[in-house]
Amino acid sequence: MKINKIATAIGFTLAISATVNAGVLPQSQVQSQWYESAQATLAQKQSQAQEEQLTKAKNVILFVGDGMGVSTLTAARILAGQRDGQLGEEGLLSFEEFPYSAQVKTYNVDAQTPDSAGTMTAMASGVKTDVGVIGVNENIERGDCTTVFGNELITTTELAEIKGLATGVVSTARITHATPAATYAKSADRNWEDVSDMPEGAVTAGCEDIASQLVNFEKNVEARFLGTDIDGIDVIMGGGRRHFLPKDAAFNSTDAVSSVEGDRTDERDLTAEWQANYPDGQYVMDKAGFEGISADTKQVLALFNESHMQYEADRENDIAGEPSLSEMTAKAIDILDNNEKGFFLTVESGRIDHAHHAGNAYNALNDTIEFAKAVQAAVDSTNPEETLILVTADHSHVFTIAGYPKRGNPILGKVVAVGSEEPSLASDGMPYTTLGYANGLGYRDLGDETDADAAYSEAPVVGRVDLSAIDTNSAGFHQEVTVPLGSETHAGEDISLHAKGPGAQLAQGVVEQNVIFHLVNQALELIEQ
């Protein structure tokens, strides 16, 4: 009752004050650059609301930054600005300029803090499921092959193929890794990347490894949906060659790192099988091969590394060379847009997650910046009226931006307070970094090391270290942690979704992650209502 009265009173006051003339605002306020730019933002939102709202798209591109939580976006945006000579905080990553966004709840059916398998399955199928499983619903028993049958989910990639669209999957991780796998495979365990990773019982019970499912995608979809005739995934680019080659040095590529590159114990060479299925398709494994792919190529299978592709900062250390994520994205669109019906493309930056697990903010942010470049490449090479671009993450990490650093303070640096030139000291008398992790391996200073994973060779370092003489901006610096663990972990808070193009206006509010499937489906009309 009281509350109602107060509400009425407030409404009354507002009604009166609504007539206040704009002239009461001082010039210094109205002419402030903050005021003006915010007003311009609102005007833009108003005209945007007046525009005709297209809902149907010819093409959809779904970008996923693995482990790219909101703190990662903020820190990456600041780093990108500072590299450009700006203070940093005022800038935006390419996709942060998109007109629509939503906040996304990431939990898995059985897990508060999720993993990439469950989350990407939700995005690809519209159904949340358990942690660790690919393309199957929550009735699955992780690791039990026999529970797969009858619990398979159909994905946007499959539906787009059936509709006759061109499809693509691009990732900097192994192409059989959880995120890309959830677009095309059904598996009781995310780790069943090739036959040697599976328990014998699972093989004899009839479960197919993830790499094999990728190469047999066309056949499998046609068997599942009798009467369909699809042409297979048109563009496949990523790492993970080991899961496609027999465990036999004779099959090593010139890019091999291991003495025996292939892991398969069933003597199958899936690259050869793929080539036999698609005689006009092109299989490539290095930068030169990538550059040789022309836009009129029918189908592409590109496996640039025997495991994950390199961190963006580490690409030069690859034996035979690798393209960047933005280069792969542009090339994929070049090929996919040949299909007059349109295309559906999934692009993953898979190693933001890995750098965070290693407790190395530098590579997580550097890969996020490259991811933003890849999104920009997609914006630049598509028609905004016919292409819906969705940019999201699968889950967050325990990564924080802390303390009271002054404006423009180097984001990878030590906290220097407003009005000060010297690093602030903690109660232990030592300086501290703005960026940190709640758990993980903790401090290490590997100098100019660009491979975040080099950190794993030593035990966790508990707690605080004197950073006075350490350059925390270097690629090889690993931030301090509170809880010592052998690997930093995912975090459970929400992540963001950014949308642009027809149907983008439906991305709003706080939504469950499986809504993303419906945004894609709505725009492409994959399922006839």
Add this chain to the structure above:
Amino acid sequence: MKLVILSLALLSPLASAAQCTIDSQYMQASYKVSQQHEVDTAVHTQQFTLWRTLSQAAQQDEQLVEVWQQLSNQQLRPIRYFVQDKRGIEYQPSEVKAKQNFSSKQQLVSDELLAKMTLQSERGEGCDKVQKYSLKQADTTIEVSWVVNKKLLESMHITKPTGSQTIILQSVSFDKQTVQQQFAVWDNYQTTDYADIGDNESDPFLAKMINLGFIEHSAPGFYDTNGKTLKGGHHHSHH
């Protein structure tokens, strides 16, 4: 195995140095390490085996095997095998690790360190030619006995004011098949990329890794090319 070596030695005392080197490319050598600290008069000893092929080197003790593979671009790629679990962790080669010389993995003493040392004496001929080297750096003295044409460390003695360490060759064989078989056994262990550990908390072996982290294994004989870091034995890494 010993018989074979003996007969080889008998047959070819004058064999060319180059031939000795070729014959010793595949090697299994076991070493005993003794350590004595100034404060603690007890001598700590342990054993390890050095394995090598043309492009791989491994140091093996009861628990753990550390393998280094040399890649075509001269980077080194480390793999750790946990013998009891029959599991392995594969690391990416990286430029920092590549700076660790492959010769220090294959021979325990790097070519660079040997080049810095002073030749004190020489005995024997051909395959059995042994050179004694020494080096004094600050308060550390290193003495090496080196079977030069087999690229084989016979012994190494390091003395510091805080203690001393001795590595002595116990036995050696050069049977290519045995060496290849051993590397094949390890290669058949289930391996995981270090990058994938964080996403595998449901795997008991990897969960142990996530929660405890890696216990740094430092088999004796890990010296940087400056002969500076002279750690020995098992220890937890602290900074």
